[in-house]
Amino acid sequence: MPADASNEIHRSPFDPLLEAAAALGPMPTAVVHPCDALSLRGALESARSGLIRPVLVGPRAKILRAAEEASLDLGDCLVEDVPHSHAAAARAVALVRAGTVAALLKGALHTDELMAEVVDRERGLRTERRISHVFALDVPSYPKLLFLTDGAINIAPTLEDKRDIVQNAIDLAHAAGVALPLVAILSATETVNPRIGSTVDAAALCKMRDRGQIVGAVLEGPLAFDNAVSIAAAAIKDIRSPVAGHADILVVPDLMTGNMLAKQMVYLAGAVSAGIVLGARVPIALTSRSDTARSRAVSCALARLSVSDAGRAAR
Known part of the structure; x- marks a missing residue:
């Protein structure tokens, strides 16, 4: 540890972010291709923490299988059934453009695949x-x-x-x-x-x-x-x-x-x-495919806070 670092017990600076975001209420969020346990668990824990109201966008059978294998309860989560990850990215962006969701959360797909749809000049979310x-x-x-x-x-x-x-x-x-x-x-x-x-x-x-x-x-x-x-x-x-x-x-x-x-x-x-x-038009919680559920929740908290802050600036 550097000589000028504090010797006090470390308290995570993420905690106040999670608390502040939860106080704002959940934000409708498209979770793009949540077809593995990590991405699905991150979305569900973020929902339980009051950060997002998830819309799961991906192949329904794969999502249900991932939930079953990880013993995860999807509860009343909406599922937008699409055939593959590329279609999931396209559908999630379309949900933003339709005003159905206010943010995106990356699931089990490559960043390039999601961002290609986000930056598309005709159908994307550029500003x-x-x-x-x-x-x-x-x-x-x-x-x-x-x-x-x-x-x-x-x-x-x-x-x-x-x-x-x-x-x-x-x-x-x-x-x-x-x-x-x-x-x-x-x-x-x-x-x-x-x-x-x-x-x-x-x-x-x-x-x-x-x-x-x-x-x-x-x-x-x-x-x-x-x-x-x-x-x-x-x-x-x-x-x-x-x-x-x-x-x-x-x-x-x-x-x-x-x-x-x-x-x-x-x-x-x-x-x-x-x-x-x-x-982009909306914030995108973008984490590594190996990141923990907490990392995904903090990313969702940042997205929630950024939306609220943009709203205050507009007013």
Whole structure:
């Protein structure tokens, strides 16, 4: 554990998110191809927690078989019977467009298969905002909830893409109760180096914040990872910023960096992760097929909070 980490007993920052989301009441949610025990259990536990009102979209026989094999009671869950996973993704998106559901929850299918339907230019759920993914991480050695973006959707984002990626994460942090998020734009160094494009993008994003193109947060970058999360490391390098050592949001240069960093936190630092896609018409709770039911429930909680926060902003 880092020298500047708290020695207090760790309390999960996910707990208040789950409580706040449950207090808002369940949200109608299409669960896309929940044909294995993990995805089905996650949906049912989220329903029991008062987060979602699930509509199970997939082959009915497979869903019923998965429920029977895992001794799960589907109760009064609606089932939209479709022949396969691709059809499930298409039908779930159609349910959003029809106003039947207000969110999507990924089940036992590949992310690419679901997102292909979401981003379809004619039948999908695009908005003027770039679609991006945010990991929410409960890291035992870090004193608060940590967001990381984008490690799942945008492979090599442009500066314009990164503007939306940052704003999506800021909006989610607001929905999660962080009034003024501290955003660290990551690279390999804390100085601008024209040969490292991500340092130039980081500096540009900070200036975009100064000019009102990004709102609702404090931005700092470029920052190396240690300077973003360690007070001691930032002090050694004499980095004077409210973000250094205290980041709420980590913005990575590309998908590979973000994906590896998130998984390193999970598998080497004992973190628990949840995931959500923003920038579409509705939030999409997007987790790994191996994630636990709790991870799926927290993802649903984030989706519920983001919908409520969007509604308050519209009013």
